[in-house]
Amino acid sequence: MRHRDLPPLATIRVFEAAARHLSFTRAADELGMTQAAVSYQIKLLEERLGAPLFLRRTRAVELTATGRLLAPATSEALDQLAAAFSAAKADAGGVLSVSVLPTFAAHWLAPRIGRFQMKHPDIAVRTRATRDVANFSRDDVDVAIRSGLGDWPGLEANPLFPVDFTPMYSPKLVERYGSIERPCDLLRLLLIDPGDRWWKLWFDAMGVPGFEPGGHPDARMGDQHLEARAAIGGYGVAILTPAFYREEIAAGLLVQPFPTASEAGQFYFLAYPTTRRNVPKIRAFRDWFLDELRSGEETCLAPAS
Amino acid sequence: MRHRDLPPLATIRVFEAAARHLSFTRAADELGMTQAAVSYQIKLLEERLGAPLFLRRTRAVELTATGRLLAPATSEALDQLAAAFSAAKADAGGVLSVSVLPTFAAHWLAPRIGRFQMKHPDIAVRTRATRDVANFSRDDVDVAIRSGLGDWPGLEANPLFPVDFTPMYSPKLVERYGSIERPCDLLRLLLIDPGDRWWKLWFDAMGVPGFEPGGHPDARMGDQHLEARAAIGGYGVAILTPAFYREEIAAGLLVQPFPTASEAGQFYFLAYPTTRRNVPKIRAFRDWFLDELRSGEETCLAPAS
DNA sequence: AGCATGCATAAGGAGATTCTATGCATGCGC
DNA sequence: GCGCATGCATAGAATCTCCTTATGCATGCT
Numbered sequence: 105m106r107h108r109d110l111p112p113l114a115t116i117r118v119f120e121a122a123a124r125h126l127s128f129t130r131a132a133d134e135l136g137m138t139q140a141a142v143s144y145q146i147k148l149l150e151e152r153l154g155a156p157l158f159l160r161r162t163r164a165v166e167l168t169a170t171g172r173l174l175a176p177a178t179s180e181a182l183d184q185l186a187a188a189f190s191a192a193k194a195d196a197g198g199v200l201s202v203s204v205l206p207t208f209a210a211h212w213l214a215p216r217i218g219r220f221q222m223k224h225p226d227i228a229v230r231t232r233a234t235r236d237v238a239n240f241s242r243d244d245v246d247v248a249i250r251s252g253l254g255d256w257p258g259l260e261a262n263p264l265f266p267v268d269f270t271p272m273y274s275p276k277l278v279e280r281y282g283s284i285e286r287p288c289d290l291l292r293l294l295l296i297d298p299g300d301r302w303w304k305l306w307f308d309a310m311g312v313p314g315f316e317p318g319g320h321p322d323a324r325m326g327d328q329h330l331e332a333r334a335a336i337g338g339y340g341v342a343i344l345t346p347a348f349y350r351e352e353i354a355a356g357l358l359v360q361p362f363p364t365a366s367e368a369g370q371f372y373f374l375a376y377p378t379t380r381r382n383v384p385k386i387r388a389f390r391d392w393f394l395d396e397l398r399s400g401e402e403t404c405l406a407p408a409s
Numbered sequence: 410m411r412h413r414d415l416p417p418l419a420t421i422r423v424f425e426a427a428a429r430h431l432s433f434t435r436a437a438d439e440l441g442m443t444q445a446a447v448s449y450q451i452k453l454l455e456e457r458l459g460a461p462l463f464l465r466r467t468r469a470v471e472l473t474a475t476g477r478l479l480a481p482a483t484s485e486a487l488d489q490l491a492a493a494f495s496a497a498k499a500d501a502g503g504v505l506s507v508s509v510l511p512t513f514a515a516h517w518l519a520p521r522i523g524r525f526q527m528k529h530p531d532i533a534v535r536t537r538a539t540r541d542v543a544n545f546s547r548d549d550v551d552v553a554i555r556s557g558l559g560d561w562p563g564l565e566a567n568p569l570f571p572v573d574f575t576p577m578y579s580p581k582l583v584e585r586y587g588s589i590e591r592p593c594d595l596l597r598l599l600l601i602d603p604g605d606r607w608w609k610l611w612f613d614a615m616g617v618p619g620f621e622p623g624g625h626p627d628a629r630m631g632d633q634h635l636e637a638r639a640a641i642g643g644y645g646v647a648i649l650t651p652a653f654y655r656e657e658i659a660a661g662l663l664v665q666p667f668p669t670a671s672e673a674g675q676f677y678f679l680a681y682p683t684t685r686r687n688v689p690k691i692r693a694f695r696d697w698f699l700d701e702l703r704s705g706e707e708t709c710l711a712p713a714s
Numbered sequence: 715a716g717c718a719t720g721c722a723t724a725a726g727g728a729g730a731t732t733c734t735a736t737g738c739a740t741g742c743g744c
Numbered sequence: 745g746c747g748c749a750t751g752c753a754t755a756g757a758a759t760c761t762c763c764t765t766a767t768g769c770a771t772g773c774t
Contacts (some may be wrong), residue, residue, distance in 0.1 A: 114419070116418070144722095144723090144763080192475050242459075
């Protein structure tokens with residue numbers, strides 16, 4: 105197993121082709137190089153082996169006994185390698201691993217991913233919903249959907265939409281507590297997770313002074329999704345990204361009374377290593393994703409704005 | 410079979426070692442290169458494949474799913490190659506093909522070759538006795554014994570002994586035709602193959618004038634051996650190389666009455682391609698051969714001179 | 715005889731691969 | 745917690761391999 109004593113593998117590849125064709129010229133042809141290069145490599149191998157592999161007959165070459173011994177085994181070995189790499193390529197191209205924020209996964213990706221599968225039946229998608237920022241060199245991840253500024257070195261980041269947010273609540277809440285006309289009216293209601301910095305940012309953006317976060321600052325529930333559930337249940341007002349709750353809004357489960365605010369520069373991004381931007385499955389996913397996003401803007405964002 | 414699409418084979422070799430060790434550093438060690446080179450080759454292969462093969466964990470590397478798929482197959486293929494080349498090397502080293510002049514084969518090599526086999530039981534000798542000058546690049550020949558000047562480009566030629574010759578006959582001949590004192594006495598007898606140039610050369614060297622070759626000039630029987638048979642049979646006088654007939658002389662079957670002459674510069678040589686002078690079986694044969702020659706000079710050439 | 719075919723060889727250069735010298739991340743020990 | 749050690753990645757420079765072009769040589773065919 106260890107410490108194999110192999111001749112330069114390049115010479116082996118050339119030998120195999122020459123043995124198959126019984127012609128240096130045709131082997132060179134197949135390998136896309138010149139006859140001189142084949143001659144050179146064969147000679148190299150023969151010297152390394154200490155034995156001639158071809159008899160140079162007048163207008164053709166012929167294998168020596170040693171050459172005849174070697175040819176089938178090398179062909180087989182190269183075939184095996186080719187098969188293995190072809191399988192690996194298929195395997196690598198057939199599974200797309202997506203790291204995605206849980207909220208994004210639940211509200212945006214999950215309802216749409218089926219269409220990607222329809223379009224690319226040969227690509228299996230493995231979705232990994234996690235709040236941890238994926239590390240492409242450490243985790244087996246092909247693409248990631250994450251929020252931030254998009255300034256990740258070595259990554260190509262396609263901006264999706266801003267990380268914006270706005271208060272939302274259930275219509276049931278209005279029934280109970282009366283109508284809400286101005287942003288400051290919200291202060292009378294129960295804010296779900298008032299420690300979320302988004303509340304402060306939003307009130308500031310709306311010009312409502314005097315909001316002081318209750319609870320621990322930075323004590324978010326950690327997942328927008330849970331806050332949304334609470335709001336839908338009529339428990340209070342949650343600050344949410346409306347793009348994620350189009351269905352709930354359309355179904356009358358949530359109301360968005362005011363415009364959104366956004367953290368400066370923060371976007372959702374579709375990201376992947378720049379070096380892999382032309383890998384077919386990645387390109388396919390990105391193309392589909394951006395396309396999906398564009399058509400979504402036409403049909404859904406119009407009523408929301 | 411044709412047109413395989415393989416990554417650079419060097420990267421495959423590096424990958425296999427790295428996968429086996431699960432460490433770039435140790436793989437570099439095994440392959441006799443630096444860790445940086447391994448890293449470079451792996452990256453090359455990953456880019457070529459469009460998929461990562463290793464996960465870079467903090468203090469070790471780990472195979473990805475694709476890598477795990479690939480590793481066993483590449484190991485197997487490389488093992489197969491190693492086995493094939495090892496077998497080829499054994500095969501090439503185990504058979505020594507000797508092209509040799511028929512006379513030399515019969516009188517010098519045949520009686521001694523057994524001792525070579527005793528000394529090197531792992532080397533099989535295939536003797537090809539032919540008058541045709543072996544062409545090393547065209548015929549499957551490792552070493553050749555031939556006569557000439559030794560000025561063959563690309564060949565290493567070990568001089569053995571001069572191509573010398575002298576008249577020889579059976580003692581029976583003297584019984585019938587009377588004693589032979591001087592070279593010119595031979596002219597009374599039947600010269601076997603008088604067209605052989607050696608007769609002319611020998612008489613010239615002995616200072617016997619007036620010898621005119623009978624028969625067609627250059628109409629040699631072609632083989633000293635046949636002439637020797639005729640001489641032993643008492644048919645006439647043959648011009649022979651005495652070194653080849655030591656046994657016959659010793660046994661009293663042939664008599665050598667006069668000194669030898671030789672063609673200027675002509676020697677018997679043991680020859681092989683210079684590039685192959687260090688191939689073990691060739692080196693073994695040459696060493697044995699020259700040794701045999703040297704010890705032969707001590708024991709046998711002494712009485713002849 | 716002349717031409718065409720196929721391999722060998724020489725010289726030259728482009729490119730690949732390696733090495734050295736770093737940087738970086740991180741686990742471990744004190 | 746703070747250094748230290750380990751292991752991989754990267755940059756830049758120096759080789760060194762390998763290929764191509766251009767030719768020669770041997771030989772079979774017309």
